[in-house]
Amino acid sequence: xxxxxxxxxxxxxxxxxxxxxxxxxxxxxxxxxxxxxxxxxxxxxxxxxxxxxxxxxxxxxxxxxxxxxxxxxxxxxxxxxxxxxxxxxxxxxxxxxxxxxxxxxxxxxxxxxxxxxxxxxxxxxxxxxxxxxxxxxxxxxx
Amino acid sequence: xxxxxxxxxxxxxxxxxxxxxxxxxxxxxxxxxxxxxxxxxxxxxxxxxxxxxxxxxxxxxxxxxxxxxxxxxxxxxxxxxxxxxxxxxxxxxxxxxxxxxxxxxxxxxxxxxxxxxxxxxxxxxxx
Numbered sequence: 001x002x003x004x005x006x007x008x009x010x011x012x013x014x015x016x017x018x019x020x021x022x023x024x025x026x027x028x029x030x031x032x033x034x035x036x037x038x039x040x041x042x043x044x045x046x047x048x049x050x051x052x053x054x055x056x057x058x059x060x061x062x063x064x065x066x067x068x069x070x071x072x073x074x075x076x077x078x079x080x081x082x083x084x085x086x087x088x089x090x091x092x093x094x095x096x097x098x099x100x101x102x103x104x105x106x107x108x109x110x111x112x113x114x115x116x117x118x119x120x121x122x123x124x125x126x127x128x129x130x131x132x133x134x135x136x137x138x139x140x141x142x
Numbered sequence: 143x144x145x146x147x148x149x150x151x152x153x154x155x156x157x158x159x160x161x162x163x164x165x166x167x168x169x170x171x172x173x174x175x176x177x178x179x180x181x182x183x184x185x186x187x188x189x190x191x192x193x194x195x196x197x198x199x200x201x202x203x204x205x206x207x208x209x210x211x212x213x214x215x216x217x218x219x220x221x222x223x224x225x226x227x228x229x230x231x232x233x234x235x236x237x238x239x240x241x242x243x244x245x246x247x248x249x250x251x252x253x254x255x256x257x258x259x260x261x262x263x264x265x266x267x268x269x
Binding site for chain 2: 037067068069070078082083119122
């Protein structure tokens with residue numbers, strides 16, 4: 001009886017340690033005065049069993065639809081996100097804009113960390129522009 | 143046979159006798175000849191190998207230097223890499239009616255359209 005109780009206790013502890021959590025990370029591109037027509041960046045989640053669970057588009061109409069990404073990135077910790085819009089410069093975002101949101105799952109009590117690397121960004125002419133990429137974690141939930 | 147008629151019979155007989163006799167070469171002489179032959183071959187090889195290696199290296203360098211780099215068709219803006227800017231460039235060409243011709247038919251479906259733009263974008267984000 002004692003042994004069974006100990007086994008159950010250990011099992012419960014291990015399940016608790018592996019409890020799955022979810023979080024969402026908003027990704028922003030700051031293009032200052034240049035109209036943002038295209039971006040490509042690499043997002044990585046670091047931590048215990050971090051897995052990408054979903055990807056959303058951004059806030060501006062030009063980037064509202066989810067960006068391009070490799071479907072293989074689902075259930076992995078790394079993804080390349082890219083999107084473009086051929087609209088007139090006046091219909092493209094200026095300044096800081098949320099271009100995508102990445103939903104992730106992770107296991108255990110330790111929250112994951114994230115890194116972001118810009119590959120390229122372009123204006124409506126297709127010319128490379130200098131931008132800054134940032135992210136903020138929206139919140140964690142179970 | 144006609145030539146044999148002009149050769150003296152005595153000489154023919156002597157040659158036949160000589161042919162029958164076994165020529166004995168001492169094994170020491172045989173070994174010495176073999177040793178010298180091997181030494182000659184090794185020396186020639188030592189002389190030739192560095193030149194052969196140098197020639198091969200030069201040939202490879204020339205091939206690498208003078209062979210034009212193959213451009214990926216997906217590299218629409220010709221900047222040496224395939225990324226989302228190439229998808230944007232092709233989308234703009236299509237919108238401006240400047241994407242006629244099979245060169246932009248990335249997915250080989252016989253026409254240049256949004257599907258080719260998506261094919262480039264998919265390549266750009268491929269893990």
